[in-house]
Amino acid sequence: MSTMSGLKAKLGLDVFKPDSEPHIRIKPGMEKDPRLKRAVLVCPAGLYKENADGAVEMTTDGCLECGTCRIACGTEVLEWNYPSGGTGVQFRFG
Numbered sequence: 001m002s003t004m005s006g007l008k009a010k011l012g013l014d015v016f017k018p019d020s021e022p023h024i025r026i027k028p029g030m031e032k033d034p035r036l037k038r039a040v041l042v043c044p045a046g047l048y049k050e051n052a053d054g055a056v057e058m059t060t061d062g063c064l065e066c067g068t069c070r071i072a073c074g075t076e077v078l079e080w081n082y083p084s085g086g087t088g089v090q091f092r093f094g
């Protein structure tokens with residue numbers, strides 16, 4: 001098993017309960033900010049993607065709540081909060 005498929009298999013063990021609102025948002029107008037492109041590289045769950053227009057898009061489905069994107073990009077471009085109690089990730093040997 002390669003490292004990447006091993007990682008996906010481990011992440012697949014975790015359980016996610018979505019919050020009513022996304023707990024991380026790209027601030028409006030910041031989608032093409034160069035700082036956001038760091039998240040494409042560092043998010044361990046691969047939740048950030050750069051589209052053909054050079055804008056970064058993200059989803060919180062599968063977020064590990066590790067905070068790496070918050071540290072890498074900063075709160076000028078990201079609004080970052082923990083999900084409400086009882087929602088979010090539940091780690092299961094992942």
Ligand code: SF4
Nearest residue numbers: 043063064066067069
């Ligand atoms: S908190 Fe971690 S897993 Fe969630 S989006 Fe940011 S870097 Fe990815």
